Amino acid sequence: MNAANQEIKRGRKYGQVLNGAWEVFRRDGFEGASVDDIARESGVSKATLYSYFPDKRLLFLEVAKGECCRQATESSDLIPCKAAPVTVLTGAATRMVDFFLSDFGMRVFRICVAESDRFPELGREFYRNGPALARARLVDYFHEAEARGELRITDKDLAADQFAELCKADLFSRLVFGIGGPISAEDRARVITGAVETFLARYGVAG
Amino acid sequence: MNAANQEIKRGRKYGQVLNGAWEVFRRDGFEGASVDDIARESGVSKATLYSYFPDKRLLFLEVAKGECCRQATESSDLIPCKAAPVTVLTGAATRMVDFFLSDFGMRVFRICVAESDRFPELGREFYRNGPALARARLVDYFHEAEARGELRITDKDLAADQFAELCKADLFSRLVFGIGGPISAEDRARVITGAVETFLARYGVAG
DNA sequence: GAAAAGTTGAACTGCCCGGTTCATCTTTTC
DNA sequence: GAAAAGATGAACCGGGCAGTTCAACTTTTC
Incomplete structure (x- = not known):
């Protein structure tokens, strides 16, 4: 769990985006959630979001995976x-x-x-x-x-x-x-x- | 079950629309189904479709209700x-x-x-x-x-x-x-x- | 056979959304 | 304190889709 093992994550606000995205996804589902909403909820600009994740799909997958792991371990x-x-x-x-x-x-x-x-x-x-x-x-x-x-x-x-x-x-x-x-x-x-x-x-x- | 008890249905191709809509809805879900697709699948023009149903939501509800009833009775x-x-x-x-x-x-x-x-x-x-x-x-x-x-x-x-x-x-x-x-x-x-x-x-x- | 009712296709409006761009601002790093 | 890295926001593009409109066409009805 060192800081540099994730190939995707770079930048300070990675966690914010994951949290905000999870919030919006679980509220509105995949289609229902708009990327603008997610950016707003995360307190992050859309450009920043897209600098982390190439597209909405990938973001969703990452969020879901993380959440499942969290749930499983705890x-x-x-x-x-x-x-x-x-x-x-x-x-x-x-x-x-x-x-x-x-x-x-x-x-x-x-x-x-x-x-x-x-x-x-x-x-x-x-x-x-x-x-x-x-x-x-x-x-x-x-x-x-x-x-x-x-x-x-x-x-x-x-x-x-x-x-x-x-x-x-x-x-x-x-x-x-x-x-x-x-x-x-x-x-x-x-x-x-x-x-x-x-x-x-x-x-x-x-x- | 006489022919005139439904307040919504008028016109010849009502059934076609319901069938086609069910086909598309069950294939693509609600959001995934486009009204144009439904019209095409039903062999009916979009204008006709909208002359039966005020909007997509109502159409979906009617389709689902009908399908449930059919299933229940049979x-x-x-x-x-x-x-x-x-x-x-x-x-x-x-x-x-x-x-x-x-x-x-x-x-x-x-x-x-x-x-x-x-x-x-x-x-x-x-x-x-x-x-x-x-x-x-x-x-x-x-x-x-x-x-x-x-x-x-x-x-x-x-x-x-x-x-x-x-x-x-x-x-x-x-x-x-x-x-x-x-x-x-x-x-x-x-x-x-x-x-x-x-x-x-x-x-x-x-x- | 003519009026009425129903149907057509295609074009059009308006909206929302995913994704991009960029000049500017902030934070980190050394 | 200056260069590098990261973050910003607002504008913009393109596409898809719900819903509208309308003049022309077909079917029903009497």
């Missing part, structure tokens, strides 16, 4: 522990729900979906740095728990995907399609405990 | 039967997977997500005419099956959402984010049977 601290599966899974479910209900999660998802034709690599990059990590961590935990005789799972990849999917029940559609009012703490609790119970009904070891 | 034929839950649920899962893996399902989803800021009512309309119907049908079936002693479900709404969500495991991310190659019949079968098994592990009646 959420990778919590690791599976030896508590009872109910506890561990409830914790994991809570974090997942927190993430995709967050402003950030939702906006990134929206942009990925909307712009996936223009930027096929964007969706992959996001998945790799987000959902894929969570999934890998879950699978690791499954192995440990199975070794301890707490779970019994043959297809661990599928199980991890199912668990993640169960956490989205109801909540996700409501958010994506704008159904129902704001999501209350009770709504979240209902889905989380429901997910854990269903998951354990299938993969938990009786007793 | 998929509402299959109803829950008295077969064993495994059979019924497998059938339901297959239909759900078929739908959201279809070109249509994916495109509508993409447009809804991308355009939900511009058209909040669009997402709601789609959900009402699509997922909500499937959910209601599932809940109905749950009632019947429970009366027959085949299932035991307290929160039937949540169960329906969970089932739908389980059907998306793995497949959905792959499609949305463009991960992995094309989805094979084996992939689908794996997810479908997995969904049914997990669901029945939780809500099925032992024996």
Whole structure:
């Protein structure tokens, strides 16, 4: 992470541009964001912006990549522990729900979906740095728990995907399609405990 | 459904425009579609198009609404039967997977997500005419099956959402984010049977 | 068969936006 | 403190697109 390893960045206000651009992109999407807006938001002239990035596309890609990395590193601290599966899974479910209900999660998802034709690599990059990590961590935990005789799972990849999917029940559609009012703490609790119970009904070891 | 109940439509080529517009919208999205393209695709002059619809937005809304209705009516034929839950649920899962893996399902989803800021009512309309119907049908079936002693479900709404969500495991991310190659019949079968098994592990009646 | 209703194509307006240019100003560097 | 590097802003270009207009043409209607 020394200062000279990036071939693109030169000049003092590189960071400002990335921050401002991310702000505008996540507010207006790729097409919706105008370069003038980004320059204004960044507190930087358009000429300066274009001295950093050859075009809007590249700027967007750089912003998205950086943001994904940031998110990935800062959420990778919590690791599976030896508590009872109910506890561990409830914790994991809570974090997942927190993430995709967050402003950030939702906006990134929206942009990925909307712009996936223009930027096929964007969706992959996001998945790799987000959902894929969570999934890998879950699978690791499954192995440990199975070794301890707490779970019994043959297809661990599928199980991890199912668990993640169960956490989205109801909540996700409501958010994506704008159904129902704001999501209350009770709504979240209902889905989380429901997910854990269903998951354990299938993969938990009786007793 | 008489011919004169629509206040907007007048003129011979109304249908052509709707068809052509849907074609272009689903290919290029809302922003990506140009009105000239739509007119060309519809085999209609721009002037004619604008004589039907005051602007692009209204045209899009009308197209989307119509398409949702069409989809809703033509998929509402299959109803829950008295077969064993495994059979019924497998059938339901297959239909759900078929739908959201279809070109249509994916495109509508993409447009809804991308355009939900511009058209909040669009997402709601789609959900009402699509997922909500499937959910209601599932809940109905749950009632019947429970009366027959085949299932035991307290929160039937949540169960329906969970089932739908389980059907998306793995497949959905792959499609949305463009991960992995094309989805094979084996992939689908794996997810479908997995969904049914997990669901029945939780809500099925032992024996 | 003539009037009315509908359709056409093409040109035109106005706007927004991505990207460029440049003379001038500020900061860094030594 | 002067040269070099970076930043400025405002003007400008070119292109694409939504929406308008209109005189000529086709179809419907009675």
